[in-house]
Amino acid sequence: MPYTKKHKNETREKILDSSFRLFAIKGFKGVTIDDLMNNCGLTRGAFYAHFTSKAELYREALKFRASSTKLANLKPEGTSNKQWLSLLLNNYLSMEHVKGDRSLSCPLAFLATDINMQNKTTKTAYAEVYYGMNTAIMEYARDYTNCDEQDTLSVTAMMIGAVAIARTLQNQESIENLLAACRREAGVKLGGI
Structure with a gap:
């Protein structure tokens, strides 16, 4: 059967x-x-x-994991776009995300170096997930700020890079300082969240 x-x-x-x-x-x-x-x-x-x-x-696992991240979740009712984006930013650039189970974290940050050694189709899937992240952030930010596509691209690249770099650092204070600096800069770019 x-x-x-x-x-x-x-x-x-x-x-x-x-x-x-x-x-x-x-x-x-x-x-x-x-x-x-x-x-x-x-x-x-x-x-x-x-x-x-x-x-x-590999390609399908990347897309599958991306579809189950917090950013892919729907914004809870009663939460403004600004509040939701602030929560997403704070969760992404957090010690829990950096130190947590790598397999439950953002695939963009944790496969950033591995993806460069993959074929064009897999790189395309990674790029699609990245552009999806940009689109989601842009949708939330568009509601309350004049944040443009370049601002969003720089914020998402900074977020992904910060988490990837923080995973390599051994000093807790250095990690916290890196994450705090990136939260501050991303918040400014995204309209003061």
Whole structure:
């Protein structure tokens, strides 16, 4: 008896979630298809029921993780765009985000260096996620400020870079200073949040 569509979708999501966790920790070259499938308790055969290559899985795992970030969530009712953007900015540029489980964090910050070694299709997926982040921030900021596309591009690049760099620093005070400086500058660019 064939699996239901629901079961197939659940299995695909399980593979995507588990694979992103490994890619975020070990990078594309650091894991094999067998590693990826063993990590989620499935066989290599299950892999090929969903994906044609490890590169395709990497690309899809990146998009899957991005779709479940706080920025991808809908703004809660009763929260202004400015309040929501402030909350997003503070959460993104926080010690919890930097020190937290890499596999639950923003894929843009944690795959920034790994993505450069990937194929054009995977780089395109990364760029799409990045542009999606810009679009979301721009939508929230447009409501209360004259922030333009260049301001948004610089803010998102600073946010991603700050988190990526902060992950490499060993000194807690240096990390906190970096995050605070970037929160301040991003807040100014985004209309004083």
